Amino acid sequence: MSHPVTLTVNGKENEVSCGATTTLLTVLRDTLALTGSKRGCNQGVCGACTVLVDGTPVRACLTLAVNTEGQSITTIEGLPEGGELKPIQQAIIDSDAVQCGFCTSGMILTAHEFLQRNNNPSIDDIRTALSGNICRCSGYRKIVDAVALAASRGGA
Numbered sequence: 529m530s531h532p533v534t535l536t537v538n539g540k541e542n543e544v545s546c547g548a549t550t551t552l553l554t555v556l557r558d559t560l561a562l563t564g565s566k567r568g569c570n571q572g573v574c575g576a577c578t579v580l581v582d583g584t585p586v587r588a589c590l591t592l593a594v595n596t597e598g599q600s601i602t603t604i605e606g607l608p609e610g611g612e613l614k615p616i617q618q619a620i621i622d623s624d625a626v627q628c629g630f631c632t633s634g635m636i637l638t639a640h641e642f643l644q645r646n647n648n649p650s651i652d653d654i655r656t657a658l659s660g661n662i663c664r665c666s667g668y669r670k671i672v673d674a675v676a677l678a679a680s681r682g683g684a
């Protein structure tokens with residue numbers, strides 16, 4: 529049975545119909561066509577589906593859509609402001625830290641939230657912060673470099 533639910537995604541309210549067990553990832557990708565959030569393992573392991581809910585990184589594949597009503601959801605599509613990339617997005621580009629790109633949105637949202645909490649991280653801090661996000665292309669070094677670059681530029 530489906531219920532109407534109002535989800536605030538990237539600052540916009542969306543009335544959607546979803547069942548009690550419909551995940552946030554399904555609503556984002558299949559209903560709202562926000563496909564930047566990737567369905568990798570669909571089991572909470574890989575981090576490819578990471579989005580921010582009230583500013584906290586969550587696994588959208590493990591999050592029930594109905595439980596996010598009234599909260600603010602940010603996907604990779606909503607991260608830039610006024611057409612400007614966030615520092616971590618620009619640093620990912622400048623560090624050439626993308627291979628297939630499947631992990632990239634989850635990495636960026638995780639790193640963005642991390643840099644807001646720690647703007648002077650060590651390399652080990654960065655590795656720990658990203659440890660829940662898997663890159664199947666194994667391009668970790670450049671991703672870590674990108675987070676360090678964003679930090680050195682003073683932004684998240």
Ligand code: FES
Pocket residue numbers: 566567568569570571572573574575576577578587588589590
């Ligand atoms: S798709 Fe959600 S953690 Fe892998």
Ligand code: FES
Pocket residue numbers: 626627628629630631632662663664665666667
């Ligand atoms: S760039 Fe391919 S999974 Fe990370």
